[in-house]
Amino acid sequence: MEAAREQSTKTLILETTLKILGTEGHEKITIRRIAGECGVNVASINYHFGSKEVLIGETMKFFGKEMKSVFPPLAD
Numbered sequence: 001m002e003a004a005r006e007q008s009t010k011t012l013i014l015e016t017t018l019k020i021l022g023t024e025g026h027e028k029i030t031i032r033r034i035a036g037e038c039g040v041n042v043a044s045i046n047y048h049f050g051s052k053e054v055l056i057g058e059t060m061k062f063f064g065k066e067m068k069s070v071f072p073p074l075a076d
Contacts (some may be wrong), residue, residue: 010048012038017059026056 016038020029031052035042049055 009040009044011062013040013045013048013055014059014062017055018063021056021059029056031055 013034017029017034020034020037029052031042031045034055035045045055049058
């Protein structure tokens, strides 16, 4: 159960980061803002990702995986 909760928190953080990146770009993104918008604390984001740069990189990987599931030809 703990692993599922941890994964859902991580996914929530990634989805929220992706939403902010998509609407405003990376210049205006902060860990504090992401935490506030997804209802987790800053320590949780740091626990899962370690830094804003890692979080953004992981968010881009997450986005790529999502796109491949929506558009199967991208998987090739």
